Amino acid sequence: MTNPDIEPTPPIRVVLPQHLRTLAGTAAEVPLQVAAPVTVRRVLEALEARYPALGGTIREHGTGKRRAFMRIFACEEDWSHESMDKELPDVVADGKEPLIILGAIAGG
Numbered sequence: 001m002t003n004p005d006i007e008p009t010p011p012i013r014v015v016l017p018q019h020l021r022t023l024a025g026t027a028a029e030v031p032l033q034v035a036a037p038v039t040v041r042r043v044l045e046a047l048e049a050r051y052p053a054l055g056g057t058i059r060e061h062g063t064g065k066r067r068a069f070m071r072i073f074a075c076e077e078d079w080s081h082e083s084m085d086k087e088l089p090d091v092v093a094d095g096k097e098p099l100i101i102l103g104a105i106a107g108g
Contacts, residue, residue, distance in 0.1 A: 029098060069103055
């Protein structure tokens with residue numbers, strides 16, 4: 001039962017690349033409930049909890065480190081090398097802007 005005096009937090013919007021959408025069996029954009037403070041770590045934990053098939057695809061098993069060829073963007077900025085515990089911008093935490101996960105391409 002929900003408390004009518006507590007306003008529910010808006011879902012975080014996460015955009016996934018095609019290969020992860022296929023693996024998870026979901027749409028391009030996934031709404032997730034994430035407790036504050038909203039960080040990349042908490043978003044990825046919620047994503048992997050909802051879609052267990054994604055475990056180990058974005059972060060390494062055991063260490064939890066971001067995989068080398070996965071990139072994370074918030075507000076058109078690359079957050080891939082930021083601390084996973086740094087709070088995401090309010091517009092992402094409020095669901096106004098998505099957190100975007102991309103598979104990087106390498107080669108020459």
